[in-house]
Amino acid sequence: MSAALVFEQLLNGLQFGVMLFVMAAGLTLVFGVMGLINLAHGSLYMLGAFACAAVAAATGSFMLGLAASLAAAAIAGVLVEVLIIRHLYARDHLDQVIATFALILVFTEGTRWAFGSFPLYLTLPDALSGSVALPGGITYPLFRLLIIGVGLGIAGGLFLLVNRTRLGMRIRAGESDREMIAALGVDIGKLYTIVFALGAALAGLAGALVGSVQAVQIGMGEPVLILAFVVIVVGGIGSITGAFIGAVLVGLTDTLGRFLLPQAFGLIMDASSATSVGSALASMLIYVLMALVLVFKPTGLFGKPA
Amino acid sequence: MKRETFITLLLMALLFGAAFHGKTGDEPFIITLATKAAIFAIAGVGLNLALGYGGLVSFGHAAFFGIGGYAAGIIASAARNYAPVMTWPMEIAGSTSMPVIWLAAIVAAMITAIPIGIFSLRTGGVYFIMITLAFAQMLYYFAVSWPAYGGEDGLSFYVRNEALGLNMMDPWTYFAVCFGVLAVVLALMAVLVRSRFGLALEMARQNPQRLTASGIRPFNVRLTAFVISAMITGLAGALYADLNRFVSPSMLSWHTSGEIMVFVILGGVARLGGPVAGACLYLLLEEVLGDVTDYWQVLLGIVLLLVVLFARGGLVGLLAGRRAAHD
Numbered sequence: 337m338s339a340a341l342v343f344e345q346l347l348n349g350l351q352f353g354v355m356l357f358v359m360a361a362g363l364t365l366v367f368g369v370m371g372l373i374n375l376a377h378g379s380l381y382m383l384g385a386f387a388c389a390a391v392a393a394a395t396g397s398f399m400l401g402l403a404a405s406l407a408a409a410a411i412a413g414v415l416v417e418v419l420i421i422r423h424l425y426a427r428d429h430l431d432q433v434i435a436t437f438a439l440i441l442v443f444t445e446g447t448r449w450a451f452g453s454f455p456l457y458l459t460l461p462d463a464l465s466g467s468v469a470l471p472g473g474i475t476y477p478l479f480r481l482l483i484i485g486v487g488l489g490i491a492g493g494l495f496l497l498v499n500r501t502r503l504g505m506r507i508r509a510g511e512s513d514r515e516m517i518a519a520l521g522v523d524i525g526k527l528y529t530i531v532f533a534l535g536a537a538l539a540g541l542a543g544a545l546v547g548s549v550q551a552v553q554i555g556m557g558e559p560v561l562i563l564a565f566v567v568i569v570v571g572g573i574g575s576i577t578g579a580f581i582g583a584v585l586v587g588l589t590d591t592l593g594r595f596l597l598p599q600a601f602g603l604i605m606d607a608s609s610a611t612s613v614g615s616a617l618a619s620m621l622i623y624v625l626m627a628l629v630l631v632f633k634p635t636g637l638f639g640k641p642a
Numbered sequence: 643m644k645r646e647t648f649i650t651l652l653l654m655a656l657l658f659g660a661a662f663h664g665k666t667g668d669e670p671f672i673i674t675l676a677t678k679a680a681i682f683a684i685a686g687v688g689l690n691l692a693l694g695y696g697g698l699v700s701f702g703h704a705a706f707f708g709i710g711g712y713a714a715g716i717i718a719s720a721a722r723n724y725a726p727v728m729t730w731p732m733e734i735a736g737s738t739s740m741p742v743i744w745l746a747a748i749v750a751a752m753i754t755a756i757p758i759g760i761f762s763l764r765t766g767g768v769y770f771i772m773i774t775l776a777f778a779q780m781l782y783y784f785a786v787s788w789p790a791y792g793g794e795d796g797l798s799f800y801v802r803n804e805a806l807g808l809n810m811m812d813p814w815t816y817f818a819v820c821f822g823v824l825a826v827v828l829a830l831m832a833v834l835v836r837s838r839f840g841l842a843l844e845m846a847r848q849n850p851q852r853l854t855a856s857g858i859r860p861f862n863v864r865l866t867a868f869v870i871s872a873m874i875t876g877l878a879g880a881l882y883a884d885l886n887r888f889v890s891p892s893m894l895s896w897h898t899s900g901e902i903m904v905f906v907i908l909g910g911v912a913r914l915g916g917p918v919a920g921a922c923l924y925l926l927l928e929e930v931l932g933d934v935t936d937y938w939q940v941l942l943g944i945v946l947l948l949v950v951l952f953a954r955g956g957l958v959g960l961l962a963g964r965r966a967a968h969d
Contacts, residue, residue: 373768420951430907433699437904438942438943438944440943441942441946442943445943562896565772568772569776573768619780620784623776623780624780630761631761634765634769635765
């Protein structure tokens with residue numbers, strides 16, 4: 337095991353983590369501001385990926401595809417918020433879970449109906465594919481580096497948006513006292529729609545970016561959704577900083593666990609059983625992380641005490 | 643007789659009637675569908691104790707359904723391969739006896755539910771939903787990647803297990819067994835929610851401070867309810883494994899958790915007969931909508947949305963009139 341290999345795995349973990357953050361940011365904002373648990377967030381991720389694949393295939397431009405993923409997910413977000421989600425803010429979490437579960441069924445089967453069951457693959461433009469040589473003799477795919485860059489950029493942008501702009505001020509005010517900011521003349525319904533659409537657009541973009549590295553397929557949103565839940569539980573629901581720290585922690589734990597655990601077990605047992613034991617335990621590692629965090633901080637690392 | 647009790651009995655009679663119709667009309671498909679409804683109803687009755695009566699919105703009951711299923715699958719296939727279920731710390735032989743398997747499934751679900759409950763109940767509200775979901779996912783991924791019990795492909799056993807010398811491969815006999823278990827579970831649940839424990843659970847949901855003031859720790863009551871709820875759902879998992887003679891990780895998937903939850907919501911939260919109504923309605927919708935289009939889940943999703951938005955209280959709520967809201 338060389339240092340270069342470990343460094344490469346660290347980069348993979350970071351890339352996974354920042355994409356989880358882009359996904360989790362919308363989830364945690366929507367929960368923090370509207371108090372809504374949205375299972376259909378994963379569907380918006382899938383929708384973004386399919387929009388990107390469809391537009392990229394039709395126009396031949398990957399960049400147009402990415403723009404389409406943002407637009408399609410944002411439009412779907414607005415529609416869903418206005419038609420359904422809006423009626424759920426005052427309901428208990430149980431109703432929200434069931435309604436958004438129903439939305440997943442509609443989105444998943446609707447996409448299957450429109451695109452068929454087979455996975456789609458995106459071709460990256462030549463300028464973005466290929467590898468770059470990093471110091472220390474490591475070659476790393478350029479596109480994955482770009483994903484890390486985009487993710488970090490979005491994290492910085494969101495931080496500025498929430499902490500430095502008028503919209504961000506309203507979002508923070510909406511988190512702490514929604515009646516008061518409505519009384520101050522802010523159109524709270526519009527604010528909610530904007531926050532929901534913002535989260536949806538980010539999920540769509542994450543779907544398109546991850547879809548270009550892996551595959552665009554039905555049901556791709558659900559595993560990510562559950563990971564995003566783990567992220568925001570670890571980070572503390574409602575906190576953007578928490579979501580970022582949580583996402584990077586989860587990304588690194590998962591990637592390094594899958595890389596290191598089979599090797600660690602290889603020291604004490606034969607290779608094939610070490611691989612199976614190691615990878616079985618590695619797939620559980622982030623949930624162990626979550627349980628550990630909750631033992632010490634039941635509301636997550638950056639959550640407000642209940 | 644209370645209206646709700648009457649409705650529960652009526653639902654049971656309808657379910658029995660449907661299966662009997664399948665028997666006289668020689669349509670084993672209908673009997674199997676009714677068996678599935680009975681099993682799903684048992685799983686729902688289990689979840690209803692935590693979710694409905696206890697207000698603990700568990701989104702991870704697939705864990706217990708799957709654990710029960712795997713307990714059945716592992717014990718039955720061990721018996722058929724003449725291999726022990728485990729050799730350490732003691733040797734346990736396989737079995738094809740249903741009562742033994744049921745007991746094993748219930749105990750396995752209990753052993754799983756205690757730590758999950760202890761961790762999850764440290765939190766509340768939306769955290770509880772996500773954590774139960776995450777624990778179920780953890781078991782799901784474990785089942786997928788652990789090769790000993792079939793991994794992703796699951797585990798099949800070719801003949802149903804045995805009890806009382808009955809021919810379980812006969813659809814009607816197996817329906818009768820599952821229906822009997824459902825009736826017993828419903829009767830137990832009716833006694834349980836009216837007991838001292840049931841009242842304490844109700845108060846833990848409505849006003850934990852008051853419960854604490856009367857000298858009962860809400861945590862203990864909730865944990866007990868969560869574990870009993872998991873045990874019932876685990877039993878349903880074992881029955882389901884025997885119905886299909888097959889277990890796979892999909893029994894543990896979050897989609898299954900969602901479905902069990904849907905049975906409870908469609909039928910009516912914190913209603914004795916709710917899960918029975920919900921499971922029957924769900925399977926009926928699946929059949930009817932499945933005839934309309936291959937993409938029937940779109941329609942199911944729309945029906946569910948309409949129920950949540952406009953028909954709160956579920957089917958039993960519509961029939962028996964509304965009671966106190968469930969939050």
